Structure formats: C-alpha cells, structure tokens
Amino acid sequence: MSRLKVVHTLEFLYENPAHASYNEVRISPLQEMDQTVLSSSITLDPPVPLRHSVDGFGTTVGEFELLQAHTKLHLRAETVVAVQRSAVFVPTMSVEEVCSRTLSSLELAEMMVQTPLTAPPSGVRQLAQDALEPEDVGASALALCQRVGEAIKYVSGVTTVHSTAADAWALGSGVCQDIAHVALGALRSVGIPARYVSGYLHPSREPEKGKAVAGEAHAWVEYFAGRWVGYDPTNLIPIGERHVVVGRGRDYRDVPPLRGVFDGEGSSRMEASVEVTLLA
Structure with a gap:
C-alpha cells in the first residue's frame, strides 16, 4: 500500500x-x-x-x-x-461473449461509441485487428495497448487538448491524453468496451518517502474483459500504487x-x- x-x-x-x-x-x-x-x-x-x-x-x-x-x-x-492495488484476475472471455454482455449493458455500450477524439484512422484499425485473439479479449486488449504505447513516442508540446487520435497517430507522437485516445479507438474498433481515465501519477518508479516532486496529471485506459482492467499505455505498465484515479469517461472531454x-x-x-x- x-x-x-x-x-x-x-x-x-x-x-x-x-x-x-x-x-x-x-x-x-x-x-x-x-x-x-x-x-x-x-x-x-x-x-x-x-x-x-x-x-x-x-x-x-x-x-x-x-x-x-x-x-x-x-x-x-x-x-x-x-x-x-492487488494483481487483477482477468477471466478468459471471447469477443463474442463480450459483445453479448455489451448488448445488455448501457454502461458497456456507452464505452463502445467512438468520439471525435478517439475515431481511429485505418492504421490504428489494422493494428487492432492484428493484435486481436477472438477467444481471449484480455490478452488481445493488453497486446493492443502495448502496441499503441510502443508506436507513439511521448513528446510534449506537439499536440493540444483538441488533438485527435488521428492527429497523434499521424505525428507518431503526443502526450498521455493522445496515447489513451489512440488506445481507446483501437480497442473499440474490435468490439472491446474501453473508457478514458484521468488521474495522477507519481513519476518515480522508486519514490523517495517524504520527498515532494513535480508530479503529473495523467491519463490511461480501462478495458472490459469480463471486468474492468486498467492499463497505462504511455508507460507500458498496469495500473499500480503510483496511480491515483480522479475520473472516467468516453474521452478527455468528459473529465x-x-x-x-x-x-x-x-x-x-x-x-x-x-x-x-x-x-x-
């Protein structure tokens, strides 16, 4: 803790x-x-x-x-x-099973709708298709988020709060907000409900107790694979005890x-x- x-x-x-x-x-x-x-x-x-x-x-x-x-x-x-935060058990579910759950859940259905900020360009849709394992949504979502994080370099100042997933993908760079939007667009494009999470992140992987540091207002994603699972595609890590959740929504504009x-x-x-x- x-x-x-x-x-x-x-x-x-x-x-x-x-x-x-x-x-x-x-x-x-x-x-x-x-x-x-x-x-x-x-x-x-x-x-x-x-x-x-x-x-x-x-x-x-x-x-x-x-x-x-x-x-x-x-x-x-x-x-x-x-x-x-403890290790998250992710059940094995197929895309078909998740789609069936989505049809009967307003919460899941809402997180399947692409927004102007998350709409994926063709390259992102292809990346998502390549990562998809139809019988295992959890493994697919994790692989997809990792590929997005590896494809987009973190560079501040090249995008704005109005930039879209397509903008960041074309640049090949952006900040955490942009990387989260690209991941959301990719996940939703293959039938995986996903939501935007805003919060804070302690920047050090080994924080020094009692030392105040310049932190980050941060963004990551949660995808549904039988349960909601958080992942930070910017840093290529699961959500851990350095992450603090503030809000959730369809994209940045909700939070x-x-x-x-x-x-x-x-x-x-x-x-x-x-x-x-x-x-x-």
Whole structure:
C-alpha cells in the first residue's frame, strides 16, 4: 500500500478583467475499493462557495461561480489518498461473449461509441485487428495497448487538448491524453468496451518517502474483459500504487480538470502544476 499526497494548483489569468465566471473542476480523487481518500480540500482565491456533485460517469465535480470583476482565479486542491492495488484476475472471455454482455449493458455500450477524439484512422484499425485473439479479449486488449504505447513516442508540446487520435497517430507522437485516445479507438474498433481515465501519477518508479516532486496529471485506459482492467499505455505498465484515479469517461472531454466560461473581453490562459509526495 502507498499513501500519497497530491497538490494540484490551477490559475486562470485573464487578459482583461472578467465580470463573472462559471466553472466546473474535476480534480478530486475518487473513493473506491482499492483507493481510500483520507483527506481532501479545495481552496479558491477569490474565495467563493464550492458545490459538489457527481456526474453521470461517477466523477466528483466541484462547481462555483465568481460574480465580481477579477483578473485571475487561483485554485489549490490538496488530497491524501491511500492506494492498495492487488494483481487483477482477468477471466478468459471471447469477443463474442463480450459483445453479448455489451448488448445488455448501457454502461458497456456507452464505452463502445467512438468520439471525435478517439475515431481511429485505418492504421490504428489494422493494428487492432492484428493484435486481436477472438477467444481471449484480455490478452488481445493488453497486446493492443502495448502496441499503441510502443508506436507513439511521448513528446510534449506537439499536440493540444483538441488533438485527435488521428492527429497523434499521424505525428507518431503526443502526450498521455493522445496515447489513451489512440488506445481507446483501437480497442473499440474490435468490439472491446474501453473508457478514458484521468488521474495522477507519481513519476518515480522508486519514490523517495517524504520527498515532494513535480508530479503529473495523467491519463490511461480501462478495458472490459469480463471486468474492468486498467492499463497505462504511455508507460507500458498496469495500473499500480503510483496511480491515483480522479475520473472516467468516453474521452478527455468528459473529465477535463477545469471547464468554464467567463463574461469579458480578450483571452485567458491557464497555468497548472502538480506536486506528489509519497508519505508511506
């Protein structure tokens, strides 16, 4: 088991004063069987009330509005979470069996629909077909995610939050969000339900206890092979005790850390940082 402290800071800066802004944040880790939230807080500057709700995918959403002129908006989320993940038993299921389950489950059916961000180009569809073992969805999904991770080089700055799986595939590079979108498109193209997961990752494979480091807002995938199985195609590893789950959805657009609108002229920009500390 690991106990991690995550501090996520977001700052919105406005070119000209915003008269009002309306915002949603999805940065609070989930309470789950293998992940226990020990403490969690979000502070806002200027200070305004924060309401909490849960969206249709089970992600915690913080909602707030600022109804006075402001030139910046600062948010700091601090969470301590205990993560204890054991090896996942993946039953052997055929594609036909998974398709049958999908027909009777709205949750699975929803995670079979391609989105503009995940729609796979022909090269990705061919990669998925080549990796498919019709009698073993679990082995197929794992091999497929590994091939995607090996095919796309992690390079920051070459894509944006609006880039698609097809964009990243054409470049042969991108960030974790892009690699997850390519993997989702590939999995869904061969009949395997898959969902986008947002969260945090301690960047060190052997973290030093008590040392705060620059962490990562991260993304990976979960595929259905009789049960949901998580895999990190960017780092080519199963989901472990360095991963902290924040939210799930069909793609990035379902789980952005901050979404909002403001009343004002000019542009805005966001600055973000994540700090992760292994406490135990």
